Amino acid sequence: MxxxxxxxxxxxxxxxxxxxxxxxxxxxxxxxxxxxxxxxxxxxxxxxxxxxxxxxxxxxxSGKEPDFTPPLLMQTTPFRKAVWEILLTIPYGQTMTYGGIADRIAKQKGLDKMSAQAVGGAVGHNAISLIIPCHRVVGTNGSLTGYAGGIEKKVQLLTLEKADMSACFVPKTGTAV
Structure with a gap:
């Protein structure tokens, strides 16, 4: 149940x-x-x-970083789980790029390269948002794209965390992965 x-x-x-x-x-x-x-x-x-x-x-x-994580059960594919586990390592108030995650996955798998688009699909299908912080992932060029909850919420969450968004921007056409 x-x-x-x-x-x-x-x-x-x-x-x-x-x-x-x-x-x-x-x-x-x-x-x-x-x-x-x-x-x-x-x-x-x-x-x-x-x-x-x-x-x-x-x-x-309340604007603070929780010092614990509730028990999580990631019901997904092995690839998505690997991506989501990387998301859990992104520190509060910081961001990581889709390409950075792709590089980490490639290294884990012993590959030369991994598709940032494939990572984007896995990030976008994160079923445990916020706790698994998919809102902390940005485009390599600083684009605040790809949040299933909507770009406005992504900006609000990063602002709440006091993330440095000086190099980030909202794309002219918002996207959700």
Whole structure:
């Protein structure tokens, strides 16, 4: 059984899902790929893991870096999981490029090169947003592109974290991976 909980954030509603012991999804309501890992029948229920996620979100939205990560269950392909694990290493208030992640994946796999576009697809399909910080990924040229929650939310999240966005810009046509 998959359980869900609704959290009201300063940036809008968030739906969190859990297996009962770990977080399996976290989406801004209505974002691209919303609920892709949710089965048709979910049960709303109070769970200890939701309490941990709520505490994490409360700390995060207060403008502070949470000093813990709730238990996570990444239900995805091995490639996406490898990308998401790199996302978890991006420090609070900092960014990394799609190309930088591609270079790390290539090195892990013993390859000369990895497609930044393939990385972009994996980042865009992150089912546990915020906690797995896909909003911290930017284009090599500084473009704040590719956030499934929307470019406006990406800017708000990076601003909340006091990230240096002096070299970043919002593209003329917003994109979500």
């Amino acid at each position: 998959i359980y869900v909980y609704h959290y009201n954030s300063p940036l809008g509603g968030i739906t969190i899902s859990s297996s009962g012991t770990a977080i399996t999804g976290l989406w801004f309501d209505g974002q691209k790929y919303f609920g892709v890992t949710l089965p048709e029948n979910c049960e709303e229920k109070e769970l200890a893991v939701f309490d941990e996620a709520k505490r994490w979100l409360d700390i995060y939205f």
